Amino acid sequence: MSSFFRWGKQETQASIESSTWVRALDVGGGGGGDDAVALVRDLARTSAVPRRLEARVLAALVGVFDGDDRDRAGAELLGDDETALAALPNRRVVVADVARTRQDEDLFRGDAVRAALERTLARFCADRGAPYRQGLNEVVAPWFGAALREAEASLGTPGAMPSRRAAGRCLAAFATFVDAYAPFLVTEDEEAEALQLACEIFSWLLRYHDPALARALDQHDVSPQLFATPRAAKG
Numbered sequence: 001m002s003s004f005f006r007w008g009k010q011e012t013q014a015s016i017e018s019s020t021w022v023r024a025l026d027v028g029g030g031g032g033g034d035d036a037v038a039l040v041r042d043l044a045r046t047s048a049v050p051r052r053l054e055a056r057v058l059a060a061l062v063g064v065f066d067g068d069d070r071d072r073a074g075a076e077l078l079g080d081d082e083t084a085l086a087a088l089p090n091r092r093v094v095v096a097d098v099a100r101t102r103q104d105e106d107l108f109r110g111d112a113v114r115a116a117l118e119r120t121l122a123r124f125c126a127d128r129g130a131p132y133r134q135g136l137n138e139v140v141a142p143w144f145g146a147a148l149r150e151a152e153a154s155l156g157t158p159g160a161m162p163s164r165r166a167a168g169r170c171l172a173a174f175a176t177f178v179d180a181y182a183p184f185l186v187t188e189d190e191e192a193e194a195l196q197l198a199c200e201i202f203s204w205l206l207r208y209h210d211p212a213l214a215r216a217l218d219q220h221d222v223s224p225q226l227f228a229t230p231r232a233a234k235g
Contacts, residue, residue: 018050025056025065037063052153055146055166059173062180066169088122090132096221097137107148108141110159117144120171127175130186134225139178139185143170199224 024043027036040060049057056066088094098117102108108117120140125132147162147170154160162170178185202224207214217223 018053020047021050021053021057025053025060034063036065037061051149055143055150055169058143058146059169062173062176064169064173064176066165088125088132090223090225091122092221093134093223093225094118094121094132094137096223096226097132097134099221101137102141102145105145107145107152112159112161113148116161116167120144120167120174124171124175124178125186128186133185136178136185139182140170140174143173146170 021043024036024039027039037060040057044057044061059065095118098114098121101114101117107113117137117140121132121136124136124140147166148160150166151160151162152158203214206217206224
């Protein structure tokens with residue numbers, strides 16, 4: 001699925017209703033609060049969304065509007081993303097997850113896109129003071145994909161990257177969603193710490209008992225988290 005919203009026959013209707021959407025989004029940017037979020041959600045249930053507004057609408061659905069405090073904070077957080085990525089203790093897991101993110105979509109296949117998604121995830125984890133958890137790459141994907149499509153539509157260039165403002169909006173919406181609906185993804189607990197330690201021990205045991213296999217897995221960025229956990233075994 002290339003987009004969160006449906007298009008096709010709705011496209012003409014969406015263009016007609018574009019001004020309605022812009023007014024609703026402007027209400028939120030002007031400090032409309034919960035009322036603005038409710039307005040956007042009601043519109044999303046009944047009206048088609050213009051492609052050029054998809055990224056803004058997706059962010060507004062979780063309460064992030066262009067120009068509000070969370071939107072500005074998201075852009076500011078991106079300033080030190082390279083440092084955040086280098087500091088991640090499980091950076092290789094991030095890289096491996098990002099490489100698998102929505103590879104059925106052309107939008108997510110470029111090296112620049114992957115690098116930007118890695119930095120977004122790293123910046124989020126650094127801001128929360130928490131290690132990366134597998135699956136966060138798919139949680140951020142809807143907002144990140146919408147930002148990519150917005151960039152392509154605005155610049156008329158396939159493969160165009162989001163502006164700093166659009167990337168910040170994406171990060172802010174992602175963070176707001178996790179805080180509201182999935183805080184367990186960034187909350188450390190004894191079970192998660194024990195699992196991380198067990199994976200490290202497993203890695204050392206594998207290097208001792210089967211060095212060739214350990215090297216092959218390392219070369220392909222296959223960490224123990226991907227095959228030595230109950231979740232991985234069930235998959």
